[in-house]
Structure formats: structure tokens, C-alpha cells
Amino acid sequence: MIYDALIGPFTEFEFMRRALAAVIALSLAGAPIGVFLMLRRMSLVGDAMAHAILPGAAVGFLLSGLNLFAMTAGGLAAGFAVAILAGLVARSTGLKEDASLATFYLASLALGVTIVSIKGTNIDLLHVLFGNILAMDDQTLLVVAFNATVTLLVLAVIYRPLVIESVDPLFLRTVSRAGGPAHLAFLALVVINLVNGFQALGTLLAVGLMILPAGIARFWSRDLTVMICLAVVAAAVSGYAGLVLSFQTRVPSGPAIILVASALYIVSVLFGRVGGVVRQLFPGRHLEA
Amino acid sequence: MAALHFRNVTLGYDRHPAVHHLKGEVAPGALLAVIGPNGAGKSTLLRGIVGILKPLDGSIHLGGLDSRDIAYLPQSTEIDRSFPISVLDFVATGLWRGTGLFGGIGKVAREKILRAIASVGLNGFENRPIGTLSGGQMQRVLFARVLLQDARLIVLDEPFNAIDSKTTADLLALVKHWHVEGRTVLAALHDMEMVRTHFSETLVLARGPVAWGPTAEVLTPENLMVAMRMCEAFDDSAAACSADDARSRAA
Numbered sequence: 001m002i003y004d005a006l007i008g009p010f011t012e013f014e015f016m017r018r019a020l021a022a023v024i025a026l027s028l029a030g031a032p033i034g035v036f037l038m039l040r041r042m043s044l045v046g047d048a049m050a051h052a053i054l055p056g057a058a059v060g061f062l063l064s065g066l067n068l069f070a071m072t073a074g075g076l077a078a079g080f081a082v083a084i085l086a087g088l089v090a091r092s093t094g095l096k097e098d099a100s101l102a103t104f105y106l107a108s109l110a111l112g113v114t115i116v117s118i119k120g121t122n123i124d125l126l127h128v129l130f131g132n133i134l135a136m137d138d139q140t141l142l143v144v145a146f147n148a149t150v151t152l153l154v155l156a157v158i159y160r161p162l163v164i165e166s167v168d169p170l171f172l173r174t175v176s177r178a179g180g181p182a183h184l185a186f187l188a189l190v191v192i193n194l195v196n197g198f199q200a201l202g203t204l205l206a207v208g209l210m211i212l213p214a215g216i217a218r219f220w221s222r223d224l225t226v227m228i229c230l231a232v233v234a235a236a237v238s239g240y241a242g243l244v245l246s247f248q249t250r251v252p253s254g255p256a257i258i259l260v261a262s263a264l265y266i267v268s269v270l271f272g273r274v275g276g277v278v279r280q281l282f283p284g285r286h287l288e289a
Numbered sequence: 290m291a292a293l294h295f296r297n298v299t300l301g302y303d304r305h306p307a308v309h310h311l312k313g314e315v316a317p318g319a320l321l322a323v324i325g326p327n328g329a330g331k332s333t334l335l336r337g338i339v340g341i342l343k344p345l346d347g348s349i350h351l352g353g354l355d356s357r358d359i360a361y362l363p364q365s366t367e368i369d370r371s372f373p374i375s376v377l378d379f380v381a382t383g384l385w386r387g388t389g390l391f392g393g394i395g396k397v398a399r400e401k402i403l404r405a406i407a408s409v410g411l412n413g414f415e416n417r418p419i420g421t422l423s424g425g426q427m428q429r430v431l432f433a434r435v436l437l438q439d440a441r442l443i444v445l446d447e448p449f450n451a452i453d454s455k456t457t458a459d460l461l462a463l464v465k466h467w468h469v470e471g472r473t474v475l476a477a478l479h480d481m482e483m484v485r486t487h488f489s490e491t492l493v494l495a496r497g498p499v500a501w502g503p504t505a506e507v508l509t510p511e512n513l514m515v516a517m518r519m520c521e522a523f524d525d526s527a528a529a530c531s532a533d534d535a536r537s538r539a540a
């Protein structure tokens with residue numbers, strides 16, 4: 001009975017196994033990126049960037065229909081263009097990065113929706129906006145896995161400068177020139193993972209599997225490494241539970257995954273060990289020293 | 290060879306100079322105090338020295354040091370205290386020069402880090418997140434990082450601001466130890482008593498050099514009065530500097 005509900009769908013259906021593999025790859029790479037986005041107070045930047053990807057994906061869609069490969073390439077190109085442009089504008093004018101991104105991404109989103117609606121149907125638009133993880137073919141799955149691998153490798157390389165730049169940017173600036181490149185590489189990783197999430201969850205929710213797990217993790221640990229591990233676990237659990245929920249109830253898969261993650265988030269806000277609401281209301285007696 | 294050589298350097302923001310036409314040399318191993326009223330340009334000068342502010346004119350020569358041989362403690366840091374990083378890991382970033390991108394932190398390095406933390410009197414704080422420290426404790430942490438940077442030139446911008454006398458004495462002892470080790474130390478300070486008793490050389494700054502030399506000769510009421518008066522006016526609509534004009538005409 002429980003087996004039927006929780007494991008059966010995956011042994012029985014190929015497309016569920018693929019979806020599960022995809023969601024785990026997304027969690028492994030996306031959640032650490034999300035933790036850094038959150039700690040660098042760039043959560044909304046991630047969100048903005050997700051919209052910026054749309055026109056590129058839409059051009060891919062215009063050229064070759066609902067071909068995920070073409071849409072990925074287009075999305076990557078658009079995402080990089082916006083990320084780098086916004087980064088350069090911010091660095092050369094002293095405008096805050098989020099402000100310059102906001103302008104770019106609003107224009108991109110409008111452009112993207114326009115392009116999709118010129119050629120496609122409303123179904124296509126829905127697909128682009130909310131994704132369909134249950135329609136993964138082998139090729140797409142490979143792309144997702146490849147992107148995840150690249151992310152983890154690059155993150156390993158830029159980890160230290162990224163941490164230092166997040167804590168004390170002035171210090172990094174005085175001892176090294178690695179700060180700028182590390183920041184740009186990080187933005188590139190954000191884009192790669194958004195495109196990745198885009199396959200499964202669509203433009204609007206892609207960022208959810210990055211940011212929500214990070215938000216969950218911060219309520220359970222004060223240590224960066226632990227936080228990253230927790231975020232990965234939270235993302236994978238949400239992905240799995242979301243797929244099961246979607247399978248059993250016919251809720252669309254993307255929203256189901258994000259809903260589970262949101263539920264975990266609410267539980268963490270309430271009961272989290274670090275700054276959770278209950279912990280603050282009933283802190284216990286103070287210690288001796 | 291001088292540790293620092295100012296060649297008629299002018300530093301400022303948006304073409305407005307904050308430090309005018311500074312010339313002179315700092316000898317290697319000098320212990321130099323930079324004093325002057327608020328807005329005198331002390332922080333500006335130090336930013337120029339560590340290379341985060343490009344001179345408007347002239348140049349600063351570092352006598353063969355590159356930027357990694359300099360340790361800089363800014364007046365107001367941009368540290369994100371809410372970032373989840375422990376005192377140990379934070380201080381360890383001072384080893385950046387040796388470890389670079391990948392180098393792990395081995396046993397020897399760990400020993401070094403622990404010793405640095407101990408010598409600023411923070412034993413037992415190694416695993417505390419930096420967000421939970423008091424202001425003075427954080428200042429000690431920053432000193433520990435400077436200690437690990439093992440730099441030839443150490444630049445401190447008002448390092449004892451809002452620090453109690455015990456901590457000040459401890460940190461000042463570190464500064465003097467650096468001097469004994471032959472490192473060049475520059476510090477912007479407001480405490481004249483401290484300058485008089487502990488710093489051999491002083492630069493009085495007031496948007497330009499007022500006096501520079503042995504502390505006993507330079508730190509006079511007259512010089513301080515002059516500095517005070519020179520800092521009072523700041524003209525936003527100032528014309529282009531005439532000293533510059535004279536030179537560009539000559540050229």
C-alpha cells in the first residue's frame with residue numbers, strides 16, 4: 001500500500017524515474033547556488049534572472065518548436081547576456097546590481113512573452129512559464145546532468161573567493177583580483193541552473209528549487225557547509241515528494257514540487273533551531289554563563 | 290629604497306581632491322602616524338596607498354611591494370557580519386596569499402591560525418560565528434587576520450576607534466611588535482597622547498601635508514591649529530587646481 005504510493009510510480013513508469021533523476025540533479029547543483037544567492041542577498045536577483053532567460057528560450061522555441069535543447073541554448077545565451085550586461089553596468093556606474101538587473105529583466109520578460117505568443121498556443125506559453133518535468137526525454141536529462149556537473153566543478157573552484165567576497169569584499173579587493181571573475185562566474189552558474197530548472201519547472205518556478213531550500217536550511221544551521229548540505233537534502237526531498245504528490249493527485253508537477261518545498265519552509269520558520277518562531281517564543285531558561 | 294614614495298600625489302573623488310600634492314618618502318620599517326581633523330583626507334590617503342583609490346594626479350610607489358604584501362584595516366569595514374562563518378575560518382582568510390584558490394589548510398597552517406587568535410586574546414572563540422562578537426572582539430579578530438597576512442606594509446585606519454583601554458593596549462603592543470619585526474606600519478589616529486608616546490614619525494594632514502617628520506618636532510599646537518583651519522572650508526564649485534595648471538602650461 002505504502003509501497004504502491006511512494007515507490008510504485010517510479011518502478012512502474014520510465015518517465016517518473018527520469019523526472020526523479022532530473023530533480024535530484026537539480027537539487028545537487030541548484031541548492032548550493034541558492035544558498036549563496038540568499039547569503040549574498042541576491043534572492044530576488046535570481047528571480048529576476050529567471051525572467052531574463054525567457055526571450056532566449058522563446059527564440060529557440062520560435063526556431064525549432066518545443067525542442068528543449070534549442071530552448072536551453074537560447075536561454076543560456078540570453079541569461080549570460082543579461083547577467084554580464086547588468087554586472088558590468090553595476091560595476092562601472094556604482095548602480096546596485098539589483099537595480100540594473102530589474103531594468104534588464106523586465107524588458108526581457110516582456111520580449112519573451114511576446115515572442116512565444118506570436119507563434120505558440122496558450123498551452124505552449126503555459127509550458128514555458130511552468131515547465132513539465134514529466135516530459136523529459138533522454139537528451140534533456142543528459143543536458144540537465146551535464147549542467148549540474150559543470151556547476152559543481154566551477155563552484156569548487158570559486159568557492160573560497162566567493163565566500164571571502166560575500167563576507168568581506170573590501171578585503172578581497174585589496175589582496176586579490178579574483179573577486180570580479182568569481183562574481184561573474186557565480187552569475188553564470190546562476191544562469192546555468194535557472195536554465196536547468198527551466199526544463200523542469202518553467203521560468204516562473206525555476207528559481208524556487210534554488211531559493212526555498214536555502215531558506216529552509218538557514219533555519220537549521222549557522223554553519224555554511226551544513227547549510228549547503230541541508231539545502232541539497234531539502235531540495236531533493238521536495239522534488240521527490242512533489243513528484244509523488246503530482247502523480248497521485250494530478251496537480252501539475254512543477255507547482256507540486258514548489259508547494260512541498262513551501263510547506264517545508266513554513267515548518268522551518270515555525271520550528272527551526274536557528275531563529276524559528278517557536279524557539280523565539282519559548283526560548284527556555286537562560287544559562288549560567 | 291623607500292617603502293613608500295609619494296610623487297606629488299593628489300587623491301580625491303570626482304575630480305575633487307581630498308589630499309593635495311603630497312611629496313615624500315616613508316622609510317622601510319617606519320612607524321608613521323597620520324593625524325588630522327575629520328575630513329583631512331587620512332582615510333583617502335590610506336586608500337590610495339593600498340590601491341583601492343587611483344590617484345587623480347601624481348603617483349605612489351610601493352618600492353617593489355605588490356598589493357599582496359600590504360595588509361589594510363579600513364576605518365569602516367564592509368564586513369557582512371550575518372554571514373555564517375566562524376572566527377577560525379574568517380581569520381584563516383588572512384592566509385589567502387599562501388593558500389590561494391585551492392590550497393587546503395593543513396596542520397601547520399591551523400596551528401598558525403590558532404596562535405594568531407590566541408595572541409589577540411580570543412582563545413575559545415574559534416568556533417563562534419563572527420556575527421556573535423562584540424565590536425571590540427571583532428576588531429581583535431581583524432588584527433588576528435592582519436597578523437596572518439604577514440605583510441611588509443601594514444596600514445591601519447583608526448584601529449582603536451571605540452575600543453576600550455585594555456584592548457587598545459593589547460592591540461598597540463601588537464603594532465609595536467610589528468615595528469620591531471621591521472615591518473612598515475602606517476596608522477591614522479586621533480589620540481595625540483598615543484601618537485606622542487608610541488609613534489616615532491608623524492604626518493599632519495589637512496587636505497594636504499601640513500608637516501611631516503619626527504613626532505616631537507611635528508606635533509606642535511601651531512601645526513594642529515593650521516591643520517584645523519585648513520579643513521574648515523570645502524568648496525564644491527572649486528576651479529581646476531592652479532598648481533596643476535601651472536604644470537600643464539609648462540609642459
Ligand SMILES: Nc1ncnc2c1ncn2[C@@H]1O[C@H](COP(=O)(O)OP(=O)(O)OP(=O)(O)O)[C@@H](O)[C@H]1O
Binds near residue numbers: 302326328332334364
Ligand atoms: N567616497 C567619497 N566620495 C566623495 N567624497 C569623499 C568620499 N570619501 C571621503 N570624501 C571626502 O574626502 C575628504 C576626506 O575624507 P577622509 O575620509 O579621507 O577624511 P579622514 O581624514 O579620514 O576623516 P575622519 O577623521 O573623519 O575619518 C572629506 O571631505 C570627505 O567628505
Ligand SMILES: [Mg+2]
Binds near residue numbers: 331332333364446477
Ligand atoms: Mg577616516
